[in-house]
Amino acid sequence: MFSELREQDDSLMTTQTAPGAVNGEHEEQRVIRVLLADDHALVREGTRRLLEAESDVAVVAEAASGEEAVEAARRLNPDIAIMDIAMPGMGGIEATRQIKAHCPKTAVLVLSAYDDEQYLIALLEAGAAGFLLKNVHGQELVNAIRSVARGESVLQPSLTEKMMRRLTNRSHPAQRSSDLLSEREFDVLRLAARGLPNKEIARRLGLSIRTVHSHLANIFQKMQVGSRTEAVLQALRRGMISLQDTYDTQ
Incomplete structure (x- = not known):
């Protein structure tokens, strides 16, 4: 019990x-x-x-x-x-x-x-x-x-970066993001991978925070995960994004 x-x-x-x-x-x-x-x-x-x-x-x-x-x-x-x-x-x-x-x-x-x-x-x-x-x-x-x-x-x-490097050092066949996510969902995922909060993702993509939440929910549903961390790590594991995609250049 x-x-x-x-x-x-x-x-x-x-x-x-x-x-x-x-x-x-x-x-x-x-x-x-x-x-x-x-x-x-x-x-x-x-x-x-x-x-x-x-x-x-x-x-x-x-x-x-x-x-x-x-x-x-x-x-x-x-x-x-x-x-x-x-x-x-x-x-x-x-x-x-x-x-x-x-x-x-x-x-x-x-x-x-x-x-x-x-x-x-x-x-x-x-x-x-x-x-x-x-x-x-x-x-x-x-x-x-x-x-x-x-x-x-x-x-x-620092821990996230170490984990990402560990995943990208493994050999996995790359999966095209378009096979699973829409173009806009992939844009949201790529910015999420850079550690940006939802409010900043919304600003950069010209979306409302509600729409960003909706895109994240769709990403989690399609990737069968429960969090941003899992989605990003799985995307790295699948080769959908690279380690370079996780660096914020702005």
Whole structure:
């Protein structure tokens, strides 16, 4: 059974109107459904209370092990799984890999006390969307959850570059972007690969932020991923973009 498993009803799938407007538009903001996976009950309780203070975030389940996290993700399909690395039984890396295999649209955000580069690269290869240390302030975690939900990256630039170089050093047959993405979707993906926030992507392409969100959602759907980080790494792996495409020349 799940440790202190808490589930919410389907009302969490509803949307609410965000107060911010872009080009006169009001965006519909969906409540972000979160799974918490950590073997420390106190950490889960504190994180849950922090997140439940936010109107656009809802904790749908908690898990004390990797096995529980995978089972909860398979049943509930949360938007984001907040994952610890070191847990009894199945660890966070394997749990991330299995969650991504069964629930590709669930984005995994790692919250850990470990910052060893080998762990981080292994987590990225397993499909993690971002990484934060447990010494972050509460608002930083909330902002990271919202960023991942918007399709933005939550990762140290230096680590991202190392991971990209690692992928481009492998031999993979190139896939034409037009085989999978529209021209405009590829433009958005290429700018996302440079680490630009959605607002800047919108400015450079002359689009509204809502349209950028829509393009990212289509990219994630077509590539069967749950985050920008995964989409960019997969595009590199497939040869759709090159390492040069990740450098911002403006």
